[in-house]
Amino acid sequence: MGKLTAPAIVERALRIGDTEGLDAVTIRRLATDLGVTPMALYWHFKNKEQLLIGMADHLIANFAPEPADDRPWQQRLRELVEGLVRVLRAHPCARTVLEQVDQEDVPSYLTVWNEALGLTHAAGFADEECCLISKYLLHSAISIADVPVHFRPGHTDEEIAEIVRVKRLGLESLPADAYPYLVRMAGPMVDCPPSLYDSFGVDLILSGIETLAARRS
Structure with missing residues (x-):
């Protein structure tokens, strides 16, 4: 292969992860996959902790907030969270x-965090509130992106359909007198379109922030 680079290493590490x-994800496994010696990887990342930081930075670096402008x-x-x-x-x-x-060691995370702080400050929140809101906001975005409604790579359409069917039947089989709404809503509970899950989650989070901001004005 050509010259080994840090981005090539973290991209391979993310594929394995x-x-x-x-x-x-280990240095030895990466070295084998990339056709190099472990020492070649240590030149870029001295240990797995540094490799994880590199992976985290690469993940978020794929998203760069737009420069400040005159938009509300x-x-x-919303653009930041989405x-x-x-x-x-x-x-x-x-x-x-x-x-x-430690997310404070991840430069691209700091960039997004700083942007979230600036936007909540622009909304009229006090410094302490900006800190809290930005933390809730970023961790909520991470959680939304991780929910099981997004099936992992490797599942066929038939396997996904079977997983959904089994989960739905499991809820529908609960005692209706004890869990009437779980039984009634079993379908949408286990088969929510990912796009709806994401958009509704973002709406829910941001509407709370906007409501609090309106109380400050």
């Missing part, structure tokens, strides 16, 4: 990666 889980803060904040959900949802291992690093 997505398909086999993060425990399968509500529109820019963009973060979109890039993280492309990698099933994203949440696990972000949970295993």
Whole structure:
């Protein structure tokens, strides 16, 4: 292969993490897959902790907030959250990666976090409130991107249909007198379109922030 680069290493690490889980991501495994010696990887990442930071940075670097402009803060904040959900949802291992690093060590995460702080400040919140809202907001985006409604790569359409059918039947089989709404709503509970799940989740989070902001004005 050509010259080994840090982006090539983290991209391969993310592919392994997505398909086999993060425990399968080791320096030795990466070296084997990339056709190099472990020492060649240590030149870029001295240990797995640094590799995880590199993976986290690469994940979020695929989303760059738009430069500040004259659009309302509500529109820019929505764009921030939707963009973060979109890039993280492309990698099933994203949440696990972000949970295993100190997010303050991830430059691209700091960029998004700083943008969230600036937008909530523009909405009229006090500094302490901006800090809390930005944390809730970013962690909510990470959680939305990780929900089971998004089936992992490797499942065929037939397998997904069977998973949904079994889950739906499980809820429909509950005692209706004890769980009337779970039984009634079994279909949409287990078969919510991913796009609806994401958009409704973002709406729910942002509407709360907008309501609080309106009380400040």
